[in-house]
Amino acid sequence: MKRNKLWRLRTEEYSKAAFETLSEEGLSGTTVEKVAKRAGVSKTNVLHYFGNKARLLEMALRYGNADLAREVSALLIRSNTPWERVYSVIEANFSRQFFTPKIAHAWLSLLAEIPYNPSYQRIQTAIHQRMRSNLMHALEQLAERERAEEVALAISVMIDGLWLRCGLHEGGIGRDTALQQMELLMESLFPNSPERLAAKARIDEIQSILNPG
Amino acid sequence: MKRNKLWRLRTEEYSKAAFETLSEEGLSGTTVEKVAKRAGVSKTNVLHYFGNKARLLEMALRYGNADLAREVSALLIRSNTPWERVYSVIEANFSRQFFTPKIAHAWLSLLAEIPYNPSYQRIQTAIHQRMRSNLMHALEQLAERERAEEVALAISVMIDGLWLRCGLHEGGIGRDTALQQMELLMESLFPNSPERLAAKARIDEIQSILNPG
DNA sequence: CTTTTTATAGACCAGTGAGTCTATACAATC
DNA sequence: GATTGTATAGACTCACTGGTCTATAAAAAG
Secondary structure, rough: HHHHHHHHHHHHHHHHHHHHHHHHHOOOOOOHHHHHHEEEEEOHHHHHHOOOOHHHHHHHHHHHHHHHHHHHHHHOOOOOOHHHHHHHHHHHHHHOOOOOHHHHHHHHHHHHHHHOHHHHHHHHHHHHHHHHHHHHHHHOOOOOOHHHHHHHHHHHHHHHHHHHHHHHOOOOOOOHHHHHHHHHHHHHHOOOOOOHHHHHHHHHHHHHEEEEE | HHHHHHHHHHHHHHHHHHHHHHHHHHHHHHOHHHHHHHOOOOOHHHHHHHHHHHHHHHHHHHHHHHHHHHHHHHHHHHOOOOHOOOOOOOHHHHHOOOOOHHHHHHHHHHHHHHHHHHHHHHHHHHHHHHHHHHHHHOOOOOOHHHHHEEEEEEEHHHHHHHHHHHOOOOOOHHHHHHHHHHHHHHHOOOOOHHHHHHHHHHHHHHHHHHHOO
16 A cells, blocks of 8 residues: 555654654644654644644654664574673663663653653553563573562663663763663672673674664 | 741742642643642732743742752751761652652653753752762762762662652552662662661661651 | 545634733831 | 832733644545
8 A cells, every 4th residue: 555655654754753853842842833844844744644742742752662672672683691681671772872862852751741641651661561571581591580570670770760861961971871880780780790791792792783883 | 028938938839839730730731820720829929929930840840859858858967877878868769758659740740841941950950969969978988989979870860760660650669669679779789788787777767757657 | 537535735713821911909118 | 197019810912832624736546
């Protein structure tokens, strides 16, 4: 169907525009009009595809997550050991392309709306759920179940916290500080583990190959 | 000055109303009108005291933080050792009264605006700065400076992350899970430290006396 | 080649929200 | 007691925003 193709193309285009607008103008500054302007089309057209603003932002949330999800997958399929899978999740979350104040701004703007919009809530729950699941599959092979749960939560909470700080003020936390913090956490949780460090090194390398600069 | 007294009273009242509105309606749902209604006065009156909405929300941010700051102080002045000071910061941040989804919602809503409003940014920077300072004074006596810096950051980032999760969805993270996570972090960072555990126990006790329930 | 569907835009509408203007009650000051 | 300043509210304005209605061009279908 040609219709469906164009549909997908446009929704992706406009979701992206919405995400970018969000990151530059904040939630209160994001209007359908501005998103349309950024995409170079009329407001009517954007509404034609999404029906209403809420759904547009919903798709923006999905859009923002899709990139990250791809990055995680790309590392995950190249992982051979549990430790490598853990570091795939970590590294992907602080990839140079994604872990930027701009993107963190947009993410923050959407997060703030989550409590008031069940639809966003479902999406975010799914996102967290997937991260937890990715971590658990790996960690269960490295620790007892209960500890694995705790640790998985600690890792993902720390990731969220670092993203939050990244979005908060420009000069705040960058990739290096973030990774250093994650390493402080990991080294404290699992001290003296050559396997862990080897995995970290390998994933780091893979990531810098996949995504140079 | 009687004038100043009333002024203080009203600004406090309205800041509180704004904070509460924020927590129930989110940022997009918070209008000057609604805040006024909640305070039982006219919109004009609220505007009379704050001039504009931005300054109202700015005061709401300060208001929300003031409570927390008092809680930290109350524990801090009763602390005798560095470890107790560290746990004062931690416990205060997860006090039963403050660490609630409602308050976390309001806090999230304001955070999302920080990147777009220099004034909020300054306030938030000051808040983070004070937390860092509180932690550093204590941690410097427990580790070398560089490690103290790292650890202080780790603790405050984890606190932020847990607040974020608390605000995200109702059934998410509660005080118990949060404190358990903090303890996982602390135990990993400083294993086998009876002094630390004693301090934790003492602050926990003081806190439950000051703030029963 | 006509008919129907899809894509796109322009004009418009209704609602809302921030902020102002005007007015009144009230307190303080002289 | 007159005057000045403060607190408060009601009516109003102006800008803007989400969303709809109408129209047209383009494409698909027949």
